[in-house]
Amino acid sequence: MEKKGGLMGWLDKRLAVDALWKVMMSEYYLPKNINFLWSFGVLTMLVFVILVISGIFVLMYYKPDSHMAFDSVNKTIMMDVAYGWVFRHVHAVGASIMFLVLFIHMGRGIYYGSYKAPREVVWVTGFILFVLMSATAFTGYLLPWGQMSYWAAQTITTLFSKIPFIGPDLVIWIRGNYIVEDATLTRFFALHVTLLPALILVFTAIHLYAVRVVGSNNEDGIPMTKEEKKEKGIPFWPVFMSKEYFVMSVFLLFFFFLVFFNYKFAMDPINFQPADYLQTPPHIYPEWYFLAFYEVLRGFFFSETLGLIGFVLSMFLPLFLPWLDTSPYPYISGKHRPLFKIMWWIFVVDFIALTILGKLPPTGLFAWLGLITSLVYFAFFIALPIISKIEKKKVASGGGQ
Amino acid sequence: MKELKILAVLIVIVGVTYWGIEPLAHSIMHKHIEEAIHKYHLPDYEFSDLGSTPPLDGDPAKGKEAFQMFCASCHGLKADGIPAPMDPKTAAMSFGVVPPDLSNITSYTDKKFLFHFIKDPAKASEFKKIAMPAMGLQDEQIADIIAYLDSKAKKVHGEELFKEACGRCHGAKYQKIYAETPPDALKKYLGKVPPDLSIIMKAKGEHYLVAFINKPQALLPGTSMPRVGLNKEATEDLMKYLDEISDPHKEQRQKVGIIVLAYMLVMIGLTYAWKKKIWKNIH
Amino acid sequence: MAEEKVSRRDFLLYAMGGWAAVGLGGVLYAMYKTWEPLPEVKAAGIVRFDLSKVQPGQLKVVQWRGKPVFVLRRTPDMDKCDNRSIANEYTVVVGICTHLGCIPNWEPDKKIFKCPCHGGEFNACGVNIFGPPPRPLEIPPFKLEGTTIVLGETGPEYEKMMKG
Ligand code: HEM
Numbered sequence: 001m002e003k004k005g006g007l008m009g010w011l012d013k014r015l016a017v018d019a020l021w022k023v024m025m026s027e028y029y030l031p032k033n034i035n036f037l038w039s040f041g042v043l044t045m046l047v048f049v050i051l052v053i054s055g056i057f058v059l060m061y062y063k064p065d066s067h068m069a070f071d072s073v074n075k076t077i078m079m080d081v082a083y084g085w086v087f088r089h090v091h092a093v094g095a096s097i098m099f100l101v102l103f104i105h106m107g108r109g110i111y112y113g114s115y116k117a118p119r120e121v122v123w124v125t126g127f128i129l130f131v132l133m134s135a136t137a138f139t140g141y142l143l144p145w146g147q148m149s150y151w152a153a154q155t156i157t158t159l160f161s162k163i164p165f166i167g168p169d170l171v172i173w174i175r176g177n178y179i180v181e182d183a184t185l186t187r188f189f190a191l192h193v194t195l196l197p198a199l200i201l202v203f204t205a206i207h208l209y210a211v212r213v214v215g216s217n218n219e220d221g222i223p224m225t226k227e228e229k230k231e232k233g234i235p236f237w238p239v240f241m242s243k244e245y246f247v248m249s250v251f252l253l254f255f256f257f258l259v260f261f262n263y264k265f266a267m268d269p270i271n272f273q274p275a276d277y278l279q280t281p282p283h284i285y286p287e288w289y290f291l292a293f294y295e296v297l298r299g300f301f302f303s304e305t306l307g308l309i310g311f312v313l314s315m316f317l318p319l320f321l322p323w324l325d326t327s328p329y330p331y332i333s334g335k336h337r338p339l340f341k342i343m344w345w346i347f348v349v350d351f352i353a354l355t356i357l358g359k360l361p362p363t364g365l366f367a368w369l370g371l372i373t374s375l376v377y378f379a380f381f382i383a384l385p386i387i388s389k390i391e392k393k394k395v396a397s398g399g400g401q
Numbered sequence: 402m403k404e405l406k407i408l409a410v411l412i413v414i415v416g417v418t419y420w421g422i423e424p425l426a427h428s429i430m431h432k433h434i435e436e437a438i439h440k441y442h443l444p445d446y447e448f449s450d451l452g453s454t455p456p457l458d459g460d461p462a463k464g465k466e467a468f469q470m471f472c473a474s475c476h477g478l479k480a481d482g483i484p485a486p487m488d489p490k491t492a493a494m495s496f497g498v499v500p501p502d503l504s505n506i507t508s509y510t511d512k513k514f515l516f517h518f519i520k521d522p523a524k525a526s527e528f529k530k531i532a533m534p535a536m537g538l539q540d541e542q543i544a545d546i547i548a549y550l551d552s553k554a555k556k557v558h559g560e561e562l563f564k565e566a567c568g569r570c571h572g573a574k575y576q577k578i579y580a581e582t583p584p585d586a587l588k589k590y591l592g593k594v595p596p597d598l599s600i601i602m603k604a605k606g607e608h609y610l611v612a613f614i615n616k617p618q619a620l621l622p623g624t625s626m627p628r629v630g631l632n633k634e635a636t637e638d639l640m641k642y643l644d645e646i647s648d649p650h651k652e653q654r655q656k657v658g659i660i661v662l663a664y665m666l667v668m669i670g671l672t673y674a675w676k677k678k679i680w681k682n683i684h
Numbered sequence: 685m686a687e688e689k690v691s692r693r694d695f696l697l698y699a700m701g702g703w704a705a706v707g708l709g710g711v712l713y714a715m716y717k718t719w720e721p722l723p724e725v726k727a728a729g730i731v732r733f734d735l736s737k738v739q740p741g742q743l744k745v746v747q748w749r750g751k752p753v754f755v756l757r758r759t760p761d762m763d764k765c766d767n768r769s770i771a772n773e774y775t776v777v778v779g780i781c782t783h784l785g786c787i788p789n790w791e792p793d794k795k796i797f798k799c800p801c802h803g804g805e806f807n808a809c810g811v812n813i814f815g816p817p818p819r820p821l822e823i824p825p826f827k828l829e830g831t832t833i834v835l836g837e838t839g840p841e842y843e844k845m846m847k848g
Pocket residue numbers: 037038039040041042044045048102105106109112114115119122123125126127128129130133200204207208211215216217218
């Protein structure tokens with residue numbers, strides 16, 4: 001390295017920026033056989049940044065008070081503040097798209113076996129991020145205090161009342177009232193703008209650190225040492241990032257198209273009616289990203305308890321993937337595990353079916369389809385240990401990959 | 402090309418999901434609305450369920466006499482110097498709702514509807530508790546009254562139309578328009594305070610609103626919104642107004658949107674070129 | 685490794701950076717605009733007041749942009765105000781002391797404005813006559829429409845006053 005003067009040289013002496021740059025960027029190597037799905041981690045960070053920035057600007061005019069919230073959003077921010085509507089659209093569409101990006105990020109992780117050793121911590125911190133993001137989205141959805149906001153919060157908090165023994169008292173505690181009311185709004189507001197984003201930041205840092213330590217997986221799931229990657233891989237900067245910028249640009253084109261021209265999916269029409277404690281709208285449903293889990297809840301239409309257990313399991317089972325899948329195959333990617341691959345596709349199709357069914361009225365045929373798709377959802381998690389066993393046998397008999 | 406294949410799969414997955422949770426789900430959820438619209442051919446500006454109407458070629462002079470005899474005890478007609486007999490508050494207390502001034506009524510209400518309404522208000526409005534009683538007038542008398550009203554009516558638009566046609570029960574507080582009848586009187590009369598209409602266009606959309614205003618009972622059985630018989634022109638004028646007030650930045654949004662998308666397209670070009678350059682020698 | 689080194693003069697990289705800066709500029713502009721006073725605040729920045737409602741010798745306080753504006757109809761026994769007189773007999777000044785911003789009180793018997801904070805005094809024209817205030821009380825931008833004064837808009841009378 002040639003001696004550098006000027007500001008960079010000065011900083012380098014004190015902060016070792018050159019070394020940092022090397023470790024983090026120019027001499028951090030990624031495998032070459034990764035596709036653009038590996039860009040989705042950075043995309044989630046991009047969306048998170050967009051959410052924080054747009055959030056700060058809507059926060060400047062938002063009023064967390066059940067009498068003022070609706071008008072502060074729909075009049076002040078949407079009509080009076082110059083460009084206030086841009087920030088609100090960006091924030092609402094951003095929240096929705098965050099989950100699209102997250103689902104793709106997670107689906108990628110499952111397909112290529114990225115949750116398996118040695119990436120368990122990456123997976124678990126990722127899962128915590130998913131839970132935190134869901135909580136952030138749920139608390140944020142109450143803030144405009146529209147009909148959908150209100151009844152979503154009312155029904156989801158009611159779920160807590162089903163917990164044996166403590167349930168009924170717990171709901172009242174969560175709401176700070178017998179129904180969702182001002183106290184609920186202000187505490188959701190506090191969680192949404194301070195604690196939850198702070199936790200997301202912390203866990204993002206751990207998540208990224210863990211990825212750096214164990215290194216990125218690749219399409220074939222071939223374990224690679226740092227030396228092998230240096231030999232055959234690509235450096236993070238500029239090679240990986242040059243592609244990343246391109247993917248980001250394409251993503252942002254799509255994102256802004258939604259923001260300006262197709263935002264209704266993220267800003268439900270029903271939520272343009274102010275909350276009314278005494279009248280539930282004829283159709284209520286969660287935001288699209290919770291629909292699949294919601295459908296599992298409704299899927300066991302003959303038993304409330306089964307539905308609840310299924311609902312909780314459907315959300316938390318993915319956390320245990322690294323321990324459900326104990327396959328000994330050295331190539332961890334689903335690409336080289338035919339049985340796993342089949343189950344993955346069934347799971348994805350089922351998840352889409354659950355999502356769609358979650359928005360349809362749960363009657364007649366839809367009720368039965370709901371039950372079947374809910375059961376299929378769990379089939380994936382039950383199949384993993386079985387597939388692992390089969391693969392173990394194959395390896396033991398000298399076969400397998 | 403492998404990446405393009407992955408992208409295609411992704412697009413199919415996202416596309417199918419989107420289709421399922423938006424167009425498909427909404428078409429199923431709103432089936433009864435579409436059915437009602439279809440069944441009654443809404444909007445029906447002929448109000449064909451009310452039956453035939455005699456020719457409405459009455460005599461305005463006779464109509465004025467009839468008006469003063471039968472209508473002026475509740476309604477004013479400022480256009481002809483007839484003031485409202487009571488102030489709004491007292492009127493609301495005694496009738497439940499402020500009776501309209503009838504100066505411009507024929508310019509926004511369909512005349513055939515008006516004929517049937519005067520004949521039997523509860524039936525025409527499909528609202529049993531309507532404050533106006535059937536007056537037992539002869540067909541000719543009604544025709545005369547309508548001719549008289551028509552001779553005084555002038556066209557009203559936008560905000561003025563909204564105030565005259567909807568403003569006795571509904572407000573639009575973001576425009577600083579408040580219902581003429583006090584809320585508690587309305588609650589007593591209708592069972593609930595009618596919704597504020599500032600952003601109703603965003604909540605309901607034009608397709609629904611047009612049909613609903615045309616025949617409320619068809620879309621929302623049991624509603625306490627009476628059918629008011631707006632004619633086609635007034636309905637369209639009103640829709641335009643409601644759209645403007647609910648979405649005042651529509652034009653700006655489209656303009657800024659185009660600029661941002663164009664900006665992103667250029668960015669895609671630049672980043673693609675740079676990526677190509679960096680990856681030239683990597684295989 | 686055969687990949688191309690990024691040279692510091694990589695044109696495409698500069699173009700990308702420049703274009704990103706343009707986008708950032710746009711975003712900053714929108715952010716800047718969101719902090720401007722809301723339409724309602726701006727509308728309240730223009731206040732109409734009928735001067736003829738004030739009796740000779742009487743002081744009325746009008747609120748304009750959150751500040752008190754003193755409207756005093758002078759009587760012949762008070763100071764003549766030449767270039768600070770509006771419609772010959774009115775004093776219209778922002779009632780905020782030019783020293784440190786307290787609100788002076790009108791003392792009818794002495795016919796002065798006296799500031800409670802550090803004892804500054806202004807005569808009936810709003811001119812500082814005693815104490816720490818460095819300047820006369822400010823005259824708000826105004827326009828005359830008959831006997832009505834419009835605060836927040838400038839008319840020829842105001843412009844003339846500012847020049848003289
Ligand atoms: C706010 C939320 C999240 C952020 C900001 C984030 C960020 C990232 C980033 C930047 C990477 C490295 C680039 C890449 O491989 O895509 C990554 C990798 C990874 N993330 Fe996340 N992530 C988030 C949520 C999740 C969730 C919810 C999961 C799963 C439950 C998850 C699982 C993983 C896994 C397994 C990897 C390693 C992938 C591989 O190397 O093949 N992440 N994450």
